[in-house]
Amino acid sequence: MKFSIGGSLKLAFRPWVEGLENIPAEGPAILASNHLSFSDSFFLPAVLDRKVTFIAKAEYFTSPGVKGKLTAAFFKGVGQLPVDRSGARGAGEAAIKSGIDVIERGELFGIYPEGTRSPDGRLYRGKPGGLARVALATGAPVIPVAMIDTEKIQPPGKVVPKLMRPGIRIGKPLDFSRYHGMDGDRFILRSVTDEVMYEIMKLSGQEYVDIYATAAKRQIADAEKAAAKSEKAEKAEQAGKAAPVESTESTEKAGPAAADTDK
Structure with missing residues (x-):
């Protein structure tokens, strides 16, 4: 064979x-x-x-x-x-x-x-x-x-x-x-x-x-994990910045109504 x-x-x-x-x-x-x-x-x-x-x-x-x-x-x-x-x-x-x-x-x-x-x-x-x-x-x-x-x-x-x-x-x-x-x-x-x-x-x-090559493999694996964690955190931060913010106009309209409710 x-x-x-x-x-x-x-x-x-x-x-x-x-x-x-x-x-x-x-x-x-x-x-x-x-x-x-x-x-x-x-x-x-x-x-x-x-x-x-x-x-x-x-x-x-x-x-x-x-x-x-x-x-x-x-x-x-x-x-x-x-x-x-x-x-x-x-x-x-x-x-x-x-x-x-x-x-x-x-x-x-x-x-x-x-x-x-x-x-x-x-x-x-x-x-x-x-x-x-x-x-x-x-x-x-x-x-x-x-x-x-x-x-x-x-x-x-x-x-x-x-x-x-x-x-x-x-x-x-x-x-x-x-x-x-x-x-x-x-x-x-x-x-x-x-x-x-x-x-x-x-x-x-x-x-x-x-x-040793085994140590190098651990270093590479750790670096990849750190990079993945950093990328995940960056994406989460970007998602947070992209979240919709309530406009000033809608807040002003809601203001009197909220006051009436309190009364």
Whole structure:
């Protein structure tokens, strides 16, 4: 199924690729990519001869009904691995364990250090938990990858993709074997993650923002709420100003009548 999906994607979108020679013909490696679109996990495996395993939330594999079964089959076909996200640290620990298992099988493990899709096309600070811990626990090389223009094909919230050519740039492998076994040192984890993000930035040409993408999404959501609240208040104020005001003439006519009534 992987080959049929990959062939269909290549035929329909004709993605261009640079740096394919940096993917090893065999043996384990970690592919660390920027994350612009839901389709990133499909385009990268489509251009490679080897299987790439990404992680995906378990709900994609357990939804009931015909649609749920089709979704599960699709994700399995493109190399997605279900991860149970229950518990406070469930997602992170499950992802790390899954990544280590993939590497120990001698396969390619794909991961997005930003942790979530970019909300505006910029490159955000990498999270040091997953990528660096898998790399230091296994000693596997890290290959930086840059997805180009995939957010234009399928922006967040859009179901039907736009037919255009995305790009993929694959950098040279990064060797962190000097830190092997130091996955408990948070300073080393931060250093490794930042080095990988710098290489991704050079490949992608994105503007780098030194905050987490999750924080940026909260800021954007808060700004949108504030703007909506301000617009609502402005409309209410305008409606108040537009309300009819009783004329002086009608008030004068009503005056004597009101006086008579009082008598």
